[in-house]
Amino acid sequence: MMGQPEVAARIKKSYRHVDGVFNPHHLWRFPELLYTVLTTGKRVFATEDSAGAIAEGLPVVRSNNLKAWVSIMYGCNNFCSYCIVPYVRGRERSRRPEEIVAEVKELIAAGYKDITLLGQNVNSYGKDLGLGVDFADLLGELAELPGEFWLRFMTSHPKDATKKLFDTIASHEKIAKQFHLPFQSGNDRVLKVMNRHYDSAQYLALVDYGRSLMPGLVLTSDVIVGFPGETEEEFEDTIRLIERVRYDALFTFIFSPRPGTPAAKMDDPTPKEEKNRRFDRLCEVQNRISQEIHQAYVGRTMRVLVDGKDGELLTARTEGGRLVRMTGPDCLLGQFAEAKITGCTTWSLTGESVL
Ligand code: SF4
Incomplete structure (x- = not known):
């Protein structure tokens, strides 16, 4: 945990090849910190608490479109x-x-x-x-x-x-x-x-x-x-x-x-x-x-959000977040759908789409 001052201090002292450490609060300063390292050759340690500030407007990379x-x-x-x-x-x-x-x-x-x-x-x-x-x-x-x-x-x-x-x-x-x-x-x-x-x-x-x-x-x-x-x-x-x-x-x-x-x-x-x-x-x-x-x-018909595929089956989540593996057409991918639950294991449900 780099934001912990004693951890940052240990890295500073024992790992001389590390160019810098920053607290997660300072993520928005990364370009500036990197620039400082590259242009001055100095190590940067930005581990202090940012005392209430939140940087808005940072670009977000999302791994999923659903x-x-x-x-x-x-x-x-x-x-x-x-x-x-x-x-x-x-x-x-x-x-x-x-x-x-x-x-x-x-x-x-x-x-x-x-x-x-x-x-x-x-x-x-x-x-x-x-x-x-x-x-x-x-x-x-x-x-x-x-x-x-x-x-x-x-x-x-x-x-x-x-x-x-x-x-x-x-x-x-x-x-x-x-x-x-x-x-x-x-x-x-x-x-x-x-x-x-x-x-x-x-x-x-x-x-x-x-x-x-x-x-x-x-x-x-x-x-x-x-x-x-x-x-x-x-x-x-x-x-x-x-x-x-x-x-x-x-x-x-x-x-x-x-x-x-x-x-x-x-x-x-x-x-x-x-x-x-x-x-x-x-x-x-x-x-x-x-x-x-x-x-x-089992036996209930539930609204699910179809979020992917697992082999031939669609995968979906119930409103309560339970995983459902179900039969159904690919056109349901990314959509809300109705699924009839036909079976279960300890960790997931199986079902079929109800069109
Ligand atoms: S409430 Fe805060 S201190 Fe407690 S477990 Fe969650 S994150 Fe940790």
């Missing part, structure tokens, strides 16, 4: 004890809403149909702007734009997820009914040591509220197994939470220390083999749940 990702904010203020992001990305800085609206309008006009708003914690969007616009307001405004598209977002910190946000998702057809809400652990002591600022009851209350408005809401999450000091009983709380929520899918991680974070200095007496065993058990539980949820899709 799906687009739009950064709405940068940085993070949360300092979860295991995470290096706040140290390397600096404090939260939100883009102005009119810049985001203009970018999304351009994407819709260019034919993009699946647009994901990005931030380390989108739920704190706007707090630094002082405009009285929060993330739900921004999302609602974008969802009112004309055109045929799905709007998604990630990532959300549960401590900042509001009922207003769920209300906004429920009331706009173009906002995908999918929510990635990382819980990280089902145990309150571990959550506290992780510095997450919510407990399992608050997390579950959010999930219940979301599902009361949108029974078909697709939930996904991140979870860390083997956080320093996690006991077997505390791990079982995580399993209990997974069984209670029943996520469509989970992004699962075994704790890995990030130098420079508080968690990297914590006592971690649990042997690696034990962490691996917990991880395998968690995956077993989640795979069963994913399979059961996918099985319940």
Whole structure:
């Protein structure tokens, strides 16, 4: 992580052949930094925080003409004890809403149909702007734009997820009914040591509220197994939470220390083999749940966005982001279509187009 001052200092001292290091905030200065190196022969180290500035209008190269990702904010203020992001990305800085609206309008006009708003914690969007616009307001405004598209977002910190946000998702057809809400652990002591600022009851209350408005809401999450000091009983709380929520899918991680974070200095007496065993058990539980949820899709006809080909089959995504491999004509590529789900595995669905 080059934005971390101690890493930049180490590179400066130990890797004399490196001409320069810059913080991701300074990407917009790359031509100038490169010019300096080429014309003066001096090494450049631009690692300081850019203190609130966001460079707008940089050209964006997009690898796909159907799906687009739009950064709405940068940085993070949360300092979860295991995470290096706040140290390397600096404090939260939100883009102005009119810049985001203009970018999304351009994407819709260019034919993009699946647009994901990005931030380390989108739920704190706007707090630094002082405009009285929060993330739900921004999302609602974008969802009112004309055109045929799905709007998604990630990532959300549960401590900042509001009922207003769920209300906004429920009331706009173009906002995908999918929510990635990382819980990280089902145990309150571990959550506290992780510095997450919510407990399992608050997390579950959010999930219940979301599902009361949108029974078909697709939930996904991140979870860390083997956080320093996690006991077997505390791990079982995580399993209990997974069984209670029943996520469509989970992004699962075994704790890995990030130098420079508080968690990297914590006592971690649990042997690696034990962490691996917990991880395998968690995956077993989640795979069963994913399979059961996918099985319940079979027989349904769903709207999908056809995004590619896999051999003879089309590939598509449901509104909830589930992968569908389906039969159908190539003319559906890049289009919304109706698919009848005919089968499933733990990780994907199979189907056929309904014309
Ligand atoms: S885990 Fe997410 S919310 Fe927590 S510090 Fe890292 S980026 Fe911020």
